[in-house]
Amino acid sequence: MSPTLAFIGLGHMGAPMAANLVKAGHRVRGHDLVPAALDDAAQAGVEPAASAADAVADAEVVITMLPAGRHVLELYDTVLPAARPGTLFVDCSTIDVADARTAHERAVAAGMRSLDAPVSGGVVGAEAATLTFMAGGGEPEFTEARPLLEAMGSRVVHCGGEGAGQAAKICNNMILGISMIAVSEAFVLGESLGLSAQALYDVASTASGQCWALSVNCPVPGPVPTSPANRDYRPGFAASLMAKDLGLAADAARAGGVHTELGLRAAELYADYAERVGATEDFSGIVRTIREQSGEQPS
Template identity: 75%
Template sequence: MNAHVGFVGLGHMGGPMAAHLVKAGYRVRGFDLAPEARAAAAEAGVQVVGAAPEAAAGADVVITMLPVGRHVLSVYQEEGLLAAAAPGTLFIDCSTIDVADARAAHEAAVRAGHRALDAPVSGGVVGAEAATLTFMVGGGAEDLPQAEPLLAAMGRKVVHCGPPGAGQAAKICNNMIVGISMIAVSEAFVLAESLGLSHEALYDVASTSSGQCWALTVNCPVPGPVPTSPANHGYRPGFAAPLMAKDLGLAASAARAGGVNAELGLRAAELYAEFAQGAGAHEDFSGIVRVIREGENTRPPDGSSPG
């Protein structure tokens, strides 16, 4: 590969993704604010530069993986990423951000004479490290042929979801399903415990019947049934609770703005926001089961709020 890729955001997700591009033969020039992220990227073969615009200069494709929408818009415009790139450069934003911010970033790139795709990912840090991510892409189909080889080097599935912002829409809808499902699975295990049913018995039944879902069979929230789940490793994050709280917050905002009756999604967003600010700050999102277990007797028998 002779293509030159600029990569801005070399953290827990972006770092492994950039490393996979290097392994695939791409020349990757990257930047991150954190010294430890820059050091890890350099060790993986990324040419680390001193500022974001340096990563974009002369690049064929520029990939960003940043925490929130304001960071994407800032690095694109105020920090000069768009201005530093050659005309017609393809910008791919893999951050998970608000749909409105994704569309604004796309419009800013186009105004600057570039092309743009939003391509948030599913799979978490584990998927980034194993190159098994799913990319949900929004933007023009005509730009996919250039983007797909790079995305394939970092993941195993690429889905074109529609026009600008559609990738972000798919991401927040998908994670609303996962977040609600994890709470449902956790509540079921806590109920099973109260009824004297073992974790393994419930798992054996639900995993082969109508209760089967990813939150149960891959990321099971209790120790035992799925050896590779975070529950068997001290809830070390595969997908951290603060990230789930962020994504559900985006979904909740979109639901409110659109007048969508999403009662479970809104409640899930509240639960994860509380969890992420407390015990779950450094844990996998499946650790929510412990909040449910510890809070099982906090409501009076009639179901009203305590106090």
């Protein structure tokens, strides 16, 4: 028999993830502080719970998808006393490594089991069940959670012990943020030299400049029809989320004394960009800022 699941946090990412668990045949009890989000999830087969504590009461696995570490820790303080001993808590939020380890400690102290499993792939990946999960925790917990993660994604990697999933996520997104800035600068430079976006894409996408930021989330309209640039930068992965993740990476680098010159600069650029556009634009829209700073009109 499949386990009874609780899913807390039914926003843009959590709702399609929970829906894919329902499609896989699982009973999912869900809760979100936004009534409209809960109603939408119910349309996908998620059983609405009046509170987070109510959602976890009879669950064998609790999955959370929340904005920040403080939300995860506050939720754990509320729901750990309501859960059955031995319940597996799987946090898919992207949070600070230290907060992830604190969440693990609190879960274990309450007689529960725990796994951090942040995701990469954005809303499109959540809807298509093609997310990549980066898991941190014990081997038994990972083995138990793996079939559930595979119902929501196409790649599941056990990265190590407690907090390792979060470590992998912030390192991955530091690469992504830096590469998106580089790709955007290259397109603006190419335009100034009379090179069409399509020509640059045709070369770079099959040469040494190839990367995800170019071939999947291309920051200029045209070459990749499914990229946010072709829908006025409506977010798949919002600028505010990239700024948050790069901020986490920058904090970790400073705390560890690691020299990450490009990572720190990318964090600064995205913090400034997100302050202007928030969650209204995809992170690839930073190409508009580069155009503006180059004296061009944003497209």
